[in-house]
Amino acid sequence: MPLDRDPKRPFDPSPDLYGMRDDGPFTLVMPNSPEPAWLVTGYENQRSLLTDPRMSSNQMLPGFPVAVEGIKQSQGGGTTLTIFGMDNPRHDVLRRLYARDFMVKKITDLRPLIQKHVDDLIDKMLAGPKPADFVSAFALALPTLVISDILGIPYEDQKFFQDVTDKIVDPSLPPEVISGAVGELGKYVSGLLEIKLEHPQDDMLSRLAQFWDSGEITRDEAVGAGMVLIPAGHETTANMTTMSTIVLLQNPEQLDEIRDGQNAELIANAVEELLRYIEVPHFGRRRVALEDIEIDGHVIHKGEGVILAANIADREPGIYEGDPDKLDLHRDARHHLAFGYGIHQCLGQPLARAELQIVLATLFRRIPTLALAVPLEEVAFRSDLFIYGAHPLPVTW
């Protein structure tokens, strides 16, 4: 999967991905596994494969184009037991149980709390020294607080699960370090579930413990759910917050249109465009074929893997109006693939949207002079990590 970006164009996919798109819809690539896999660039082909029940998400199957060997070595990081790496029929049963905590109404009710966290973190950052590291002071701190509220994780454990998550999302680390981190996270979640079973509260881990207790899910499934939701709930939104801030600061005229935070409709639209344009999940969605599948004049044979590069699909001319390589906060981008498509589409997307909308409506209104404290060329973009981002990010005001 080509990850290396043009340093002058840090928001665009790798030039190699543009090249592959020009060469044809399917390119044979060597992922981190013994067998080659088909890299798919096209938007419609990706949507079609993501909704095809003959494609499996189970990374323990032969031919699966594994992204991070250390996760596989930890028995899939529990992913064969979670909705992330599970196929139907079991997938939908679990997903519906877990979706209750991410329903649109539930997330709407959380908005005042998210707003309070945003304001508190801004107050704290403004009271501290400058330049500040925007990632630790704000972008990562916010989703960490919010997912802790939802799951019911004590705030004092945040440093622990941040350290563990840092390892899980860094494919450059040795596999045994990653699988070790996955193991630690599993033990931690397991311990918390025991506590929640004894002392249930109004939080998602308590509900998972109840589902386990009533036999609706197994103990391993409950642990797996917690293990997937912790990293998924903060790394992604954190990096989107950081990258959106950088992108908007590079586009001051567009930023001025949303700066006062008053136009909720434009802000919601801007969030969709930023999700499309930045596309933090840049590692490619991966599946393996359970049967021969004919698609777009090509056959993906049983046992062959596919890597679906959403970042290049979401730059496809014709799918979006105008020039898809340019940012346009007015563009209709709601059909982007940043949250995926098919049964595995991001469970937490109503939450991610709410957090990003509140951030955009608040950050630049509260800190009108917010600016990068280093030139763009010196920003530490991390194209090697599972989720694209930049950290640290020195900012001033």
Add this chain to the structure above:
Amino acid sequence: MQIQLDHAKCVASGQCVQAAPHVFDQDDDGIVTLVPGNHDAESTAVKLAVRVCPTRVISVAE
């Protein structure tokens, strides 16, 4: 034209509720329901909901 829902395929993503909040809602399990009342099945919001539903639950037919 009428909105039809294939509930068995719904994975509770909430995309439809966000696309067309006056038309779609979620039950206690997150599964799509229709807001009571008459809806314009050919409205832009409904078309968007059809397009963004990740499991193609929503269709519009005679």
